Amino acid sequence: MNIFSQELKMSAASMIYWTASIVLFVLLFMFMYPPISKDIQVIESILSNFPPELRRALGMTTLDLSQVLGFYGFLFIYILLIGSVYAMKSGISVLSEEIRSKTADFLLVKPVPRTRIVSAKILSILSNLIVQNLLFMFISYIIISSYVNGSLDTRTFILINLSLFQVQLFFAAVGLFLSVLIKKIKTVLPVSLGVVFAFFVIQMINQSLNDPKLAYITPFAYFDVSKIIQNVGYDTSFLIINIIIIFILTALTYIIYQKKDIPSL
Amino acid sequence: MNVIEIDKLTKYYGKARGIIDVSFSVNEGEIYGFIGPNGAGKSTTIRTLLALIYPTRGSARIFGKDIIKDGHNIRKDIGYLPSEVFYYDNMKVIDILKYSASFYENIDKNRINKLAEIMDLDLYRKIDDLSYGNKKKVGIVQGLLHQPRLIILDEPTSGLDPLMQQKFFDLILEENKNGATVLFSSHILSEVQKLCSRVAIIKEGRIISIEDIKALQKNNYKKFKIDMGEAVNDDYFNINGVANLVKNASVYSFLFKGDINQMIDKIHGKKINNLIVEDPSLEEVFMHFYEKEA
Numbered sequence: 001m002n003i004f005s006q007e008l009k010m011s012a013a014s015m016i017y018w019t020a021s022i023v024l025f026v027l028l029f030m031f032m033y034p035p036i037s038k039d040i041q042v043i044e045s046i047l048s049n050f051p052p053e054l055r056r057a058l059g060m061t062t063l064d065l066s067q068v069l070g071f072y073g074f075l076f077i078y079i080l081l082i083g084s085v086y087a088m089k090s091g092i093s094v095l096s097e098e099i100r101s102k103t104a105d106f107l108l109v110k111p112v113p114r115t116r117i118v119s120a121k122i123l124s125i126l127s128n129l130i131v132q133n134l135l136f137m138f139i140s141y142i143i144i145s146s147y148v149n150g151s152l153d154t155r156t157f158i159l160i161n162l163s164l165f166q167v168q169l170f171f172a173a174v175g176l177f178l179s180v181l182i183k184k185i186k187t188v189l190p191v192s193l194g195v196v197f198a199f200f201v202i203q204m205i206n207q208s209l210n211d212p213k214l215a216y217i218t219p220f221a222y223f224d225v226s227k228i229i230q231n232v233g234y235d236t237s238f239l240i241i242n243i244i245i246i247f248i249l250t251a252l253t254y255i256i257y258q259k260k261d262i263p264s265l
Numbered sequence: 266m267n268v269i270e271i272d273k274l275t276k277y278y279g280k281a282r283g284i285i286d287v288s289f290s291v292n293e294g295e296i297y298g299f300i301g302p303n304g305a306g307k308s309t310t311i312r313t314l315l316a317l318i319y320p321t322r323g324s325a326r327i328f329g330k331d332i333i334k335d336g337h338n339i340r341k342d343i344g345y346l347p348s349e350v351f352y353y354d355n356m357k358v359i360d361i362l363k364y365s366a367s368f369y370e371n372i373d374k375n376r377i378n379k380l381a382e383i384m385d386l387d388l389y390r391k392i393d394d395l396s397y398g399n400k401k402k403v404g405i406v407q408g409l410l411h412q413p414r415l416i417i418l419d420e421p422t423s424g425l426d427p428l429m430q431q432k433f434f435d436l437i438l439e440e441n442k443n444g445a446t447v448l449f450s451s452h453i454l455s456e457v458q459k460l461c462s463r464v465a466i467i468k469e470g471r472i473i474s475i476e477d478i479k480a481l482q483k484n485n486y487k488k489f490k491i492d493m494g495e496a497v498n499d500d501y502f503n504i505n506g507v508a509n510l511v512k513n514a515s516v517y518s519f520l521f522k523g524d525i526n527q528m529i530d531k532i533h534g535k536k537i538n539n540l541i542v543e544d545p546s547l548e549e550v551f552m553h554f555y556e557k558e559a
Contacts, residue, residue, distance in 0.1 A: 002367040010355075105317065105351070106351070108316075110365075111339075112337055262312070264309075
């Protein structure tokens with residue numbers, strides 16, 4: 001419990017900054033929704049000059065930008081990207097930060113098993129992600145509602161938003177796993193950006209090529225916003241794959257950390 | 266009863282040598298010295314005992330329990346002071362100490378204040394603003410506040426001024442009087458000499474000797490300096506038990522371990538200008554160990 005609350009104290013500010021930045025992102029880009037939806041024919045004729053591979057890669061063929069959820073869905077691709085970087089950063093740093101700031105000697109000589117340290121730290125990430133998602137969902141609901149005449153399709157809205165949490169869990173697990181696998185991580189953010197963008201690019205290629213095999217290796221394809229809007233639901237097999245991957249990576253994190261040598265100062 | 270029992274503990278970092286077949290035992294209530302130059306394996310041994318790193322081979326027991334299997338139980342009663350201390354930034358000294366205290370049961374809350382007073386430590390300053398020496402003081406208070414039965418010190422005095430070192434030694438001696446066992450690692454022999462009853466000497470990852478400090482210093486070794494008044498063979502004093510023989514003009518100096526009468530016999534009947542016989546410092550004895558083994 002003490003490790004958990006210490007962890008929250010140290011990470012709360014960062015969680016608030018990242019949440020504020022995605023809220024700001026939605027707020028700013030939603031300003032562009034009214035003019036775009038009004039002149040959608042003009043926009044589409046411009047877009048039709050783009051090569052179709054590029055349009056598919058950017059997710060512009062499957063989303064209806066004249067609809068508020070379609071537009072939000074288009075923004076959401078980038079929200080997923082930012083949210084994933086945050087989750088990955090949290091996952092990588094939560095265990096490795098102790099080694100980087102050389103406080104591991106303080107914490108690991110305390111009378112607690114390492115598994116309990118890992119659990120407390122994972123729990124702190126989970127709490128941060130849950131709070132972030134609730135805050136973001138609440139605020140973006142208010143923002144999006146203000147652009148809708150009539151009522152918002154709440155079910156679809158919630159499904160889109162919950163995909164953020166699930167993709168974040170994936171990247172948090174990848175981060176945790178990498179942090180115990182790599183001996184000493186010097187900088188967290190570049191690694192997080194690199195890994196998240198790599199998965200993102202795979203998704204762009206996947207969309208562009210329509211290659212069903214590629215979809216299996218990137219979480220951005222597991223939760224394809226346009227398909228969520230179309231089907232008002234998730235693809236069950238991808239949902240399960242995501243959970244299995246998270247589970248395996250987390251288990252490996254526990255196992256490897258249990259035997260990890262803490263480098264001396 | 267042995268508080269620490271180390272049995273052929275071996276640690277390799279990949280292919281690099283950490284420690285090889287390290288074995289020694291520390292009795293309850295003892296202050297045990299652990300000396301050797303930098304890189305000899307002192308910290309590796311200590312970090313293995315604390316399960317910060319895992320042994321490649323061998324085992325060790327503390328309070329009769331296995332350091333790996335029962336590590337977290339053993340650590341309830343261990344106070345550890347590393348050579349360099351690091352803490353979470355943006356925290357006050359008191360916050361760190363309270364966080365540390367939260368890991369132990371039955372903490373006497375007054376002890377933080379008492380120890381801080383002895384070590385002259387301001388509890389309400391931020392960790393970031395502390396000097397190296399002051400951070401060290403936080404480490405000392407932090408390591409002792411749960412009244413550990415075993416205190417492990419890894420080069421503890423670096424960064425402390427002489428006055429603080431003395432206060433620190435007094436503190437350790439008092440804990441020892443109250444029943445705490447101490448493992449004291451250092452490359453500074455005079456401090457080990459001051460506190461410890463026995464000492465393990467480590468070199469290049471191996472324990473090369475375990476000695477009783479008093480025996481090491483008083484009974485065994487004598488330092489001779491003889492200014493000869495007549496010429497003798499260069500090898501004249503090179504008998505069994507002599508080490509570090511140096512001849513400088515007519516002055517022979519060396520360490521001698523053995524029956525002192527043997528040496529008196531050698532000098533007897535020779536003309537000498539001057540003779541000095543004294544107890545060597547541990548430093549000299551120690552250097553002798555290293556040279557002999559090299």
